[in-house]
Amino acid sequence: MAETLQGDTGEWEIVIGLEIHAQIIALSKLFSGAxxxxxxxxxxxxxxxxxxxxxxxxxxxxVCVEQAVRTGLGLNAKINEHSIFDRKxxxxxxxxxxxxxxxxxxxIVGEGIIEIDxxxxxxxxxxxxxxxxxxxxxxxxxxxxxxKSYIDLNRSGCALMEIVSEPDIRGADEACAYxxxxxxxxxxxxxxxxxxxxxxxxxDVNVSLRRKGVTELGTRTExxxxxxxxxxxxxxxxxxxxxxxxxxxxxxxxxETRLWDSDKMETRAMRSKEEAHDYRYFPDPDLLPLNLESxxxxxxxxxxxxxPDQKKKRFVKEFGLSLYDSSIxxxxxxxxxxxxxxxxxxxxxxxxxxVINELLGALNKQDLDLTQTPxxxxxxxxxxxxxxxxxxxxxxxxxVFAEMMDTSKDASTIVEDKGLKQVTDTGTxxxxxxxxxxxxxxxxxxxxxxxxxxxxxxxxxxxxxxQGKANPAVVNEVLKEKL
Amino acid sequence: xxQQTVARVAALARLDLHDAxxxxxxxxxxxxxxxxxxxxxxxxxxxxxxxxVVDSELPLRKDEVTDGQKKEDVLANNPEENEDxxxxxxxxx
Numbered sequence: 001m002a003e004t005l006q007g008d009t010g011e012w013e014i015v016i017g018l019e020i021h022a023q024i025i026a027l028s029k030l031f032s033g034a035x036x037x038x039x040x041x042x043x044x045x046x047x048x049x050x051x052x053x054x055x056x057x058x059x060x061x062x063v064c065v066e067q068a069v070r071t072g073l074g075l076n077a078k079i080n081e082h083s084i085f086d087r088k089x090x091x092x093x094x095x096x097x098x099x100x101x102x103x104x105x106x107x108i109v110g111e112g113i114i115e116i117d118x119x120x121x122x123x124x125x126x127x128x129x130x131x132x133x134x135x136x137x138x139x140x141x142x143x144x145x146x147x148k149s150y151i152d153l154n155r156s157g158c159a160l161m162e163i164v165s166e167p168d169i170r171g172a173d174e175a176c177a178y179x180x181x182x183x184x185x186x187x188x189x190x191x192x193x194x195x196x197x198x199x200x201x202x203x204d205v206n207v208s209l210r211r212k213g214v215t216e217l218g219t220r221t222e223x224x225x226x227x228x229x230x231x232x233x234x235x236x237x238x239x240x241x242x243x244x245x246x247x248x249x250x251x252x253x254x255x256e257t258r259l260w261d262s263d264k265m266e267t268r269a270m271r272s273k274e275e276a277h278d279y280r281y282f283p284d285p286d287l288l289p290l291n292l293e294s295x296x297x298x299x300x301x302x303x304x305x306x307x308p309d310q311k312k313k314r315f316v317k318e319f320g321l322s323l324y325d326s327s328i329x330x331x332x333x334x335x336x337x338x339x340x341x342x343x344x345x346x347x348x349x350x351x352x353x354x355v356i357n358e359l360l361g362a363l364n365k366q367d368l369d370l371t372q373t374p375x376x377x378x379x380x381x382x383x384x385x386x387x388x389x390x391x392x393x394x395x396x397x398x399x400v401f402a403e404m405m406d407t408s409k410d411a412s413t414i415v416e417d418k419g420l421k422q423v424t425d426t427g428t429x430x431x432x433x434x435x436x437x438x439x440x441x442x443x444x445x446x447x448x449x450x451x452x453x454x455x456x457x458x459x460x461x462x463x464x465x466x467q468g469k470a471n472p473a474v475v476n477e478v479l480k481e482k483l
Numbered sequence: 484x485x486q487q488t489v490a491r492v493a494a495l496a497r498l499d500l501h502d503a504x505x506x507x508x509x510x511x512x513x514x515x516x517x518x519x520x521x522x523x524x525x526x527x528x529x530x531x532x533x534x535x536v537v538d539s540e541l542p543l544r545k546d547e548v549t550d551g552q553k554k555e556d557v558l559a560n561n562p563e564e565n566e567d568x569x570x571x572x573x574x575x576x
Contacts, residue, residue, distance in 0.1 A: 026546050033549030042567045046557045047550035063546035091497055093571040141568070142575040149575065150568035153557065278495055288541035 003171025004212060005240060007248040011212040014240045016169035016205060017220075020182055022161045022192035023136065023200040024067045030135050030159035031058030031101065038198055042152040050157035052096030057286055064159040067191040068108050068133050069292065069300050071161055074189045074307060075128050075182075077112025079297050085133075085287040088279045093151050094138035102162075104281040107132035108290065114185065115309055116177040121323060126178055127166040136160050155199075161192070167206065167217060172236040176229045179203055184308050188333050196228050203232060207239045209247060218243075219253040223267050225260045235260040239267050311336055319348035328356055334370050335360075341377035346384045354380060358398070362405050374408040375401070383411035391415065392422050396468055424471040426478065429462070432470065433478050436461045447483060455479065484513040 005012045029036055032047035049056040072079050084106040087099040109131035115123045138156035140149050163182060169175050183194035183201060194201050208220035221243070226235050238260075243253055258267040306314070308330045315326040315336075329339045329352060338359075343351040359380060363373060383401060386392045392400065392415055403414050415421060423429060436458060437444055447454040462475045489509050493500045500508065554567075563570035 028546050028548050028550075033544070033547060034551035035548040041554075043554045043557050043569075045551045046553070048553075048556065049550075051557045059544045060541060061546050062543035065543065089495075093569070093574055140574060142573065144568075145570070145573075147573050148563070148570050149573050150565070150570055152568060280495070283535070288535050288537055288539065290541050 003173065005209070005244050007244050009248055012209045012244055012247070013212050013214075014171050014236070015167050015208045015210060015217060015220075016171070016175050016236065017167035018165045018169065018175060018178060018206070019204040020163045020165075020179065021136075021202045021204075022071075022163060022182075022186055022194070024064050024159040024161060025191055025193060026061060026063045026067065026159055028061055029157040030061055030064050030133065032157050034157065036158050038200070040154055042150075042154060044154065046153040046156065050096070050153055052098070058101060058284075060287065060290070061159065064133065065108070065290065065292070066300060067159075068131065068161055069297055070189050070304065071163075071186065071191045072109030072112065072131055073297075073301050073304055074185050074191075075109070075112035075114055075131065075163070077128055077131065078110035079292065080106065080108055080110055081292045081294060081297070082106065083108040083132075083290045083292075085284045085290070086281045087284045088134075088281055090279060092137065093149065094140045094153070094156070096138070096153065096156065100135050100137065101284055101287070102134035102281075103132035106289075108292075114178075114181055116174065116181045117327060118177055119173065124174065124177075126168045126174075129164040129166050131161050131163045134160050134162055167208075167220075172233045175205065175232050175236055179229060179232060181308075184331065188305055188307055190305075199227065202227060205232060205235060205239075207236060207243065208253070209240060209243045218247075219255050221253065221255065221267075222257045223260050224257060224270070231260060231262055234262070234265060235267060238265065242267065305333070315339075319343060319352070321348065321352050325352045325356060328360075332370075338370060338373075338377045342381045342384065344381065346381065346388060350387075351381075351384060354384065354401075358401055362401075366405075374406070375404045379404060379408075379410055386411055386415060390422055390424060390471060392420055393468070393472060396420050396422065399468075420469060422471050423466055423469045424474055426474060429466075429470055429474050429478050430482075432462050432465050433458075433475070433482050436465060437482060444483070455483070458483065484509055484516060 003014050005014065023036075024030075026036060028034060029047070029050060032049040034047040034050055035045045037045065047056075049058055069079055083103055085101050086104040088102045088104070089099045091098055107130045111130070112128035113125055114128065116126055117123055136155050136158040138151050138153040140151055142149050144150050165178065169178055183192075183196075186192040186201075187194050192201060196202070203226050205223045205226050206220045207223065208218040210216065210218040221239060223235050223239055226232050239258070246253060254269075257270045259270045260267050311330045312323070312326045315321045315329060316323055321329070330336045335355075339352060339355045342355055359373070359375065363370065368374075380401075383397055383404065386400075387394055387397050397411075400411050400414050400420065403409070403418075404411060407414075440458075440461070443454055443457060447458075458479050459472070459475055462479065463470055463472065466475075486505055486509055489500070489505045489512065493505070493508075558565070558569065561569050
């Protein structure tokens with residue numbers, strides 16, 4: 001749903017384009033053999049290439065290329081079999097060479113398109129402009145000394161994919177839906193872990209306003225340092241309001257780079273970027289053009305996993321799930337796999353219900369994620385099997401499940417140990433029914449005189465007497481006969 | 484090429500030039516550009532731009548950790564004594 005802002009002079013539309021920087025999953029860096037592992041001691045994972053020492057030459061990592069191609073295919077994008085590495089020149093202490101190796105004129109991946117999922121269940125297409133490969137910079141740490149910044153080059157030279165969208169996004173909700181979808185696709189593909197809190201996925205947000213009905217784009221500002229979905233929401237809300245005020249007063253938006261300050265909850269112009277962007281891109285003379293063999297691209301395409309949207313549609317079609325349940329189950333690949341294991345041989349709707357309402361609910365309550373689940377998919381399937389063959393009722397199953405969450409024991413073991421097997425034997429149930437009827441002569445009389453609602457009372461009493469183990473269907477049947 | 488452009492290029496390259504140097508560079512850069520511009524006399528219609536003059540394929544490496552763990556070498560030119568980090572004048576925005 002397009003988000004608009006109401007000003008005194010009319011209604012304004014928010015137009016957003018996103019640049020997502022996603023760190024590629026690879027063991028070593030884009031152009032050097034230093035490790036990419038997160039959290040190492042400062043400056044230990046730095047080769048002399050990453051440190052920008054004179055005379056060092058970059059050598060391209062083939063897995064990074066493969067990951068970029070895989071991602072391009074996952075974004076339904078055109079793979080460019082010919083691409084070029086350029087130098088983007090600027091000075092900053094965390095960039096030892098004085099230039100970033102990137103791709104400017106000829107990126108490895110061209111135009112693509114993805115579908116984003118909105119809260120109300122609708123979808124919207126967002127066009128991808130391009131994806132290119134580039135190096136990450138080092139990390140500056142500002143809080144260790146009053147007048148100095150400390151530089152750690154461990155991240156310097158790690159491979160990034162910059163994924164640029166068209167300005168098709170209309171508001172903060174769509175921006176978040178877009179980022180979530182990109183993250184989901186990257187995780188399915190195994191090309192980026194998508195952890196925004198560790199900085200392995202970061203977004204720059206381009207925001208502009210235009211009067212409703214106008215097709216021309218307004219002047220945009222680029223907001224950096226937006227490192228969580230919440231920050232994306234807040235930064236867009238702030239920046240669009242700021243622009244609205246300027247425009248409503250007849251002012252002009254200055255095209256500039258702004259920084260999101262999450263403490264002050266505001267964006268402000270970045271001083272260092274005030275000198276006009278002049279990166280003086282030119283082809284890196286240290287690197288030849290990159291040519292991909294179409295056979296290799298085809299090979300990569302054949303190994304693509306089933307992607308979230310395909311899975312979502314299949315779950316609806318194959319298992320008869322609602323679109324809503326299906327969307328929840330495909331959020332990550334492990335969850336979808338878990339569900340499919342549970343659903344094998346059981347009613348998929350019941351399986352979906354148990355995974356979403358019981359399992360995810362219980363995990364959430366204990367602040368665990370699916371990788372830490374005490375109940376494996378096979379174990380949950382085992383529990384559903386006991387319900388299906390009438391060994392236990394659905395109600396008892398919930399108690400058994402709670403016990404499974406605590407102990408990680410199999411459902412059958414718990415049912416056996418605690419004697420929870422459902423009583424389906426008509427003789428036993430008849431005896432219980434007789435007892436209940438004998439104990440409640442008043443209610444019996446009332447029922448006979450037409451108080452139908454009391455039937456439920458009798459069912460409840462029998463169930464209670466059986467400690468919940470009587471098969472409710474049999475109890476109903478017997479009661480109907482006897483009353 | 485004019486003084487202003489020289490000053491801008493110098494600023495982008497972090498070069499602090501005094502006026503005499505700017506004047507000299509203005510002349511030299513004008514000459515260089517003039518020299519290179521002779522190329523524009525050649526008709527390049529229907530010729531694909533060349534991004535490399537080397538007639539060979541870009542070599543790729545396997546994704547293996549073969550480097551790193553040389554903090555002392557990396558920090559050898561550290562402007563300040565510190566065993567873990569490069570230390571520079573504060574650059575926070």
